[in-house]
Amino acid sequence: MQLSYWEIKNWFSNVDFTIVGSGIVGLHTALALRERFPSSKILILEKGILPQGASTKNAGFACFGSISEIIDDLKTHTEEEVIQLIQKRYAGLQLLRKNLGDSVIDLKPYGGFELFLKEDESFYNECIQKISFINDIIKPLFKTDVFSKEVDRFNFGGIFENLIFNPFEAQIDTGNMMQALLKKAHQNDILILNSQTVTSFQEVNDFVEVETNGITFKTSKLLFTTNGFASQLTNNQVKPARAQVLITKPIPNLDIKGTFHLDKGYFYFRNINDRILFGGGRNLDFVGETTTSHDTTELIQNRLEELLKTVILPHQTFEIEHRWSGTMGVGTHKNPIVEQLSNHVYCGVRMGGMGVAIGSLVGQELADLI
Structure with missing residues (x-):
């Protein structure tokens, strides 16, 4: 040039x-x-x-880790490292809010929920049993209990009746x-x-x-x-990790509000007004999803649609309007x-x-x- x-x-x-x-x-x-x-x-x-x-291209989650992610991280990181990670993530969210303002990023403090499929009974029981332990180790950061057990009020399908709720989570407009x-x-x-x-x-x-x-x-x-x-x-030390996403067309009378985690955070969904944005699934093909390609794959998109039909919206009809993917950076x-x-x-x-x-x-x- x-x-x-x-x-x-x-x-x-x-x-x-x-x-x-x-x-x-x-x-x-x-x-x-x-x-x-x-x-x-x-x-x-x-x-x-x-x-x-x-x-x-992300889902717009203002979060610092679901309880299953934290428990999973404790298997590969020390307790002190996990606490520092949570502290850094929460401090970063506060800095983002301070720099731009909640109204600009359209922050909605609906809270976060984690749900567990019936097939994950042993891990569900582990997470429920460790709520008080996780709350104790992060209480110095939040000055109160973070995670609590709540009965599912969203009429999800194929899950245990109790969700784990986190009031400190929110959603933003990316x-x-x-x-x-x-x-x-x-x-x-x-x-x-x-x-x-x-x-x-x-x-x-x-x-x-x-x-x-x-x-x-x-x-x-x-x-x-x-x-x-x-x-x-x-x-x-950094590997690309593709995250595939889809979003529905508007769904009349949608009664789901919040950020939701499933399967150790490998799946995640939220409402955007009266739509559902749903993403994740790289654990179905770790090798294939270690890529910078922005394509989507039938394997993961089909699983996302299946979970939409059977778990998230089992009593409602919906149509997919758009699909995309983004590239994250991950490591050991x-x-x-x-x-x-x-x-x-x-x-x-x-x-x-x-x-x-x-x-x-x-x-x-x-x-x-x-």
């Missing part, structure tokens, strides 16, 4: 910070850098027309959130270029030379916030990776499916490394 003098002068000269990825983490990083360095030139590169990970962040970035003189894929970068003395599919330029600092696309940066450990990779290159990645909860905090922590 042959750039004009004006393009070189205004966009690609004297760049202080270049951020790769315009999702939740990337935009929060840029805004935090602007606060710390008011006169700096900040450039964000995004390979898609919209963020290509999960920022505009589209509103990202539009507000993009607007705030523009208002703070942060430059955003779309359809720019970083193909290579090289540190040279006190700067980094960055090459994309269309341009080559120099930047003082290079920060990657590419989450599920970051495996090469982190020596495969759920703590995000926020680190300096070399003299002038940094990364904030591996949200572990909790980007809404911790994205704002990771962006702040990444900016604080500079």
Whole structure:
């Protein structure tokens, strides 16, 4: 691409910070850098027309982990690590609310519910029995009990009659959130270029030379916030994880409100006004879903529809209006990776499916490394 003098002068000269990825983490990083360095030139590169990970494709859950997820995490993490994870997720949600405002992100504090299929009796019993234990270990964070047992009032099918309720969960409008962040970035003189894929970068003395599919330029600092696309940066500590989703057409008299978890959080659903958004199922094919492809598969979409018919909406007719998928970043450990990779290159990645909860905090922590 042959750039004009004006393009070189205004966009690609004297760049202080270049951020790769315009999702939740990337935009929060840029805004935090602007606060710390008011006169700096900040450039964000995004390979898609919209963020290509999960920022505009997630389900809009303002959550920090269902009880089954927490119990499952305790099998691979220490108790202290799990508490720190929950604390970080909850603090991140508060930061997101503070930065944008509840009305802007359309936060609805309906609470969260976990339901258990009849075939999961042993795990259901384990979760019920451990409610008081989990409440005890996280009470210092919330100053009260978080989880409680409630009788199913939604007329779900094929589940145990008791749900586990969490009053601290809420739902947000993901589209509103990202539009507000993009607007705030523009208002703070942060430059955003779309359809720019970083193909290579090289540190040279006190700067980094960055090459994309269309341009080559120099930047003082290079920060990657590419989450599920970051495996090469982190020596495969991050793996992509596709999350498939569908949404129904409007359903008259829908009486389901809240965020809902099923099967250790591998399935999740919520209402959006009078529709049901339902996603998950990568545990049906972990190998196949370790991909950055945004296709959907019959295996998972059929299972989502089956659970809609038999569990979520067993007494109602519905039609599917739309299907999509997004790319999360996961690993053997759920703590995000926020680190300096070399003299002038940094990364904030591996949200572990909790980007809404911790994205704002990771962006702040990444900016604080500079």
